[in-house]
Amino acid sequence: MARQQKSMELEVCEPVESRKSLFERVAIHLDVNDWNHTAYQDKGYFSMGARLRDASIRLIIDVAEKENWDRVLVYSIYPNYVPEHRRAAMLQAINRINYTLAFGSLEMDLKDGEVRVRTVVEGIGNLGDAMIERVLGSNLGTTNRFQAALLAVAFGNASPDTVIELAERGEEVTLQ
DSSP states (O other), X not given: OOOOOOOOOOOOOOOOOOOOOHHHHHHHHHHHTTOOEEEETTTTEEEEEEEOSSSEEEEEEEEEEETXXXXXXXXXEEEEEOOGGGHHHHHHHHHHHHHHOSSOEEEEOTTTOEEXXXXXXXXXXXXXXXXXXXXXXXXXXXXXXXXXXXXXXHHSOOOGGGHHHHHTOOTTOOOO
């Protein structure tokens, strides 16, 4: 009796790409949007510069990912340090701004007068690309909106009472 051999065709499956890490997804977002950045994957953050309407800033994107928790924390750091004699006025201005913000906040280091904008998004599980875009866009929008007004308070002796009004000026109006 002759044996019949069945030939089996095996379907070759391409390896399934594992879910990209949050750090990788942030890196892809920055690359796709042509952001020139330095990645410090071992420390979990990105660093870059950005040119806004009134000046340049330094941007830090801190990425944390645990088993069921993701966080993207963005800091935009203004390049100028507030002189010691203007820090009380700057704190008043920052407080007025923070009171109006729904997302993010401004803060100042009282030791050296460094001012920065902080926004954060976190969630259980996978933060989507839209959330990465939102935290970056909101941070840069707030930073850009208040930069000139804060400079006026820090160096132009503008009153902290006027910081919101100064920030609402049109593109064609300068503070000089």
